[in-house]
Amino acid sequence: MKIHIPNSVWLGNIDPFLRGFDSSRSRELKITFNKKWMSIHPMVLSMIASLGLTVNSSKIKCEKLEAKSKHYFERMKLFNFLGIKSDMSIKEHEAAGRFIPLTQIKNSKSLTKFITEVTPLLHLEPKHAEPIRYIMSELIRNVLEHSLSRQGAIVCAQYYKKSNTIRIGIADTGVGIWKSINQSHTPKNDIEAIRMALTPGITGTTKREGGTERNAGAGLFFIKSIASVNSDFFVIYSGKAMYKLLKRTGKNIKLNADPFDDRHSKQNNLPSWQGTIVGIDLSLDTTQEFSLLLQLLNETFREAIKERKKARYKKPQFI
Amino acid sequence: MIQIKLFKQIGSFAENKDIAREIRLKKLIPALEKNQNIILDFEKVDGATQSFIHALISDLIRKYGNDVLDRIQFKSCNDTVKAIISIVVDYMQESS
Numbered sequence: 001m002k003i004h005i006p007n008s009v010w011l012g013n014i015d016p017f018l019r020g021f022d023s024s025r026s027r028e029l030k031i032t033f034n035k036k037w038m039s040i041h042p043m044v045l046s047m048i049a050s051l052g053l054t055v056n057s058s059k060i061k062c063e064k065l066e067a068k069s070k071h072y073f074e075r076m077k078l079f080n081f082l083g084i085k086s087d088m089s090i091k092e093h094e095a096a097g098r099f100i101p102l103t104q105i106k107n108s109k110s111l112t113k114f115i116t117e118v119t120p121l122l123h124l125e126p127k128h129a130e131p132i133r134y135i136m137s138e139l140i141r142n143v144l145e146h147s148l149s150r151q152g153a154i155v156c157a158q159y160y161k162k163s164n165t166i167r168i169g170i171a172d173t174g175v176g177i178w179k180s181i182n183q184s185h186t187p188k189n190d191i192e193a194i195r196m197a198l199t200p201g202i203t204g205t206t207k208r209e210g211g212t213e214r215n216a217g218a219g220l221f222f223i224k225s226i227a228s229v230n231s232d233f234f235v236i237y238s239g240k241a242m243y244k245l246l247k248r249t250g251k252n253i254k255l256n257a258d259p260f261d262d263r264h265s266k267q268n269n270l271p272s273w274q275g276t277i278v279g280i281d282l283s284l285d286t287t288q289e290f291s292l293l294l295q296l297l298n299e300t301f302r303e304a305i306k307e308r309k310k311a312r313y314k315k316p317q318f319i
Numbered sequence: 320m321i322q323i324k325l326f327k328q329i330g331s332f333a334e335n336k337d338i339a340r341e342i343r344l345k346k347l348i349p350a351l352e353k354n355q356n357i358i359l360d361f362e363k364v365d366g367a368t369q370s371f372i373h374a375l376i377s378d379l380i381r382k383y384g385n386d387v388l389d390r391i392q393f394k395s396c397n398d399t400v401k402a403i404i405s406i407v408v409d410y411m412q413e414s415s
Contacts, residue, residue: 108335108336108337111334111335112330112334112335115332115334116330116332119332126365130366130399133332133334133366134366134368137332137334137368138334138368138369138370141334141336141368141370200410201410201414208414209413209414210377210381210410210411210414210415211373211377213340213343213374213377213378213381214336214340214370214373214374215370215373216369216370216373216377216407216410218369218370218373218406218410219369219370222369290399291398291399291401291402294399294402294403294406295402297406298402298405298406298409298410301406301409301410302409302410302413305410305413305414306413309413309414
């Protein structure tokens with residue numbers, strides 16, 4: 001596999017970066033970097049770190065870093081995940097208020113510990129902290145329950161002062177969304193599987209409305225909705241497909257059950273990612289009260305179930 | 320009537336579905352089987368995920384029908400927790 005880190009990757013411009021990922025020869029990994037400077041989204045860091053865990057460190061070739069931003073990778077603990085020495089000695093700063101370094105979460109207990117420790121680390125007021133811990137908890141739990149990944153979830157986050165935004169990335173190298181959804185539904189390709197996964201009430205664990213005792217098929221819809229209400233980016237990449245929720249235009253807030261009704265872009269022919277990666281931005285300037293957002297969600301969710309049930313009604317046969 | 324104080328088991332953020340399942344199986348279902356009413360006390364719980372609440376109560380609505388909601392009361396919920404419980408209760412009834 002080959003991956004090149006250009007000088008800037010954020011969710012708005014992530015498409016060419018993903019297209020450039022070479023997923024062939026999965027037992028080796030070569031990483032190259034932009035020579036001058038780099039500013040990359042935590043989604044990219046989580047992606048590289050999780051790749052690093054799937055390859056023997058002796059098979060990872062990491063180009064010598066020349067860019068000024070190399071200390072950032074060290075602080076985010078990327079080299080630890082790649083199992084290679086960075087030859088850098090830096091004074092580690094207190095993480096509070098700025099970033100959550102790459103963290104591997106493999107079970108429910110460590111997720112609870114992570115969520116408990118992470119919220120105070122971010123030093124946010126409740127209106128900001130609530131959606132962030134919600135997003136992290138639900139996304140990581142999705143990985144633990146559905147991905148079947150031996151590596152669990154790789155997560156990191158970064159606060160960007162200039163845009164007053166928290167950016168979060170979560171990656172796994174599990175079975176991917178198509179395989180997970182395909183247990184109970186028949187998505188024809190990766191993008192259709194992502195579409196189903198983002199639709200409220202659809203879960204890979206059952207065809208039944210209301211889900212199972214454990215799953216309702218609501219998690220990803222909630223997270224996409226949090227991004228939508230706040231007019232933030234949300235990206236999900238699995239198999240050969242990527243769905244990107246774009247920023248809303250206009251002031252009207254409308255939540256859609258079908259993600260294709262949202263302002264979005266999509267790709268269905270990217271290099272294949274074995275697993276799932278999610279990236280999300282949360283602008284702290286536009287964050288809505290979480291309880292208000294939940295009221296909006298409730299209405300959309302119920303409508304979606306009603307519509308799906310109606311679509312399955314038998315019609316009278318008039319002869 | 321039994322009252323279950325959730326904070327002791329789940330902390331201030333209710334997200335662990337395994338614990339939700341355990342409470343449902345070990346406390347809620349046995350109480351309902353004995354025809355007892357239940358108070359779920361969310362005091363000091365400042366947030367919950369939909370998946371936690373789903374794991375806690377959705378199967379009760381499925382097993383005992385919507386009327387089970389007459390036998391369960393949710394105490395000391397803040398606005399966020401109230402909203403999440405309402406979502407789960409609504410979609411479970413919509414699905415039935």
